[in-house]
Amino acid sequence: MPxxxxxxxxxxxxxxxxxxVQKLFYRLRNKVEKIMSYHAKNSSDFVGLRVLFGGxxxxxxxxxxxxxxxxxxxxxxxxxxxxxxxLKEGINSRxxxxxxxxxxxxxxxxxxxxx
Numbered sequence: 001m002p003x004x005x006x007x008x009x010x011x012x013x014x015x016x017x018x019x020x021v022q023k024l025f026y027r028l029r030n031k032v033e034k035i036m037s038y039h040a041k042n043s044s045d046f047v048g049l050r051v052l053f054g055g056x057x058x059x060x061x062x063x064x065x066x067x068x069x070x071x072x073x074x075x076x077x078x079x080x081x082x083x084x085x086x087l088k089e090g091i092n093s094r095x096x097x098x099x100x101x102x103x104x105x106x107x108x109x110x111x112x113x114x115x
Contacts, residue, residue, distance in 0.1 A: 036084050038091040045096040047087050049080075057083070058114060061097045069097055070114035071104075078109045 037048030046062040057078070059071040073083070086103035093099025104111055 036080070036087055038087055040091050040096060043096075045091065047091050047096060047100055049083055049087065059083075059087070059100065059111065061100060063096065071100075071111040072114045074110040074112055078107075082107045082109060 037046065039046050044062075044064040046060070048060045050058050050060060052058055055076070057073040057076075059073065061069040061071070063069075083104075086100060086107055086109065089103040090096055090098075090100030093102075101111070
């Protein structure tokens with residue numbers, strides 16, 4: 001008989017699951033990625049980029065009246081650098097959503113409305 005505590009099969013599976021979750025959250029916390037989100041200086045508008053499951057990209061635009069607009073990026077080959085430049089350009093315009101749309105259009109990045 002081995003020394004130590006006798007572990008049931010359920011306890012062993014629970015311990016392995018807890019270890020798996022700890023490793024997963026460690027990887028998520030220590031993942032190095034550039035955060036692309038911006039707040040307007042003259043209003044409470046916000047734009048940001050999020051990556052969905054499967055690698056699809058989505059732009060989130062919140063305006064000061066509380067409305068949220070989601071834009072799906074149709075072109076999977078659109079670079080993060082181009083999207084980041086478009087968000088920076090759009091957040092400084094008077095109409096943030098219109099500015100972002102125009103900046104994306106000038107860079108030939110096609111989008112469609114998610115909601």
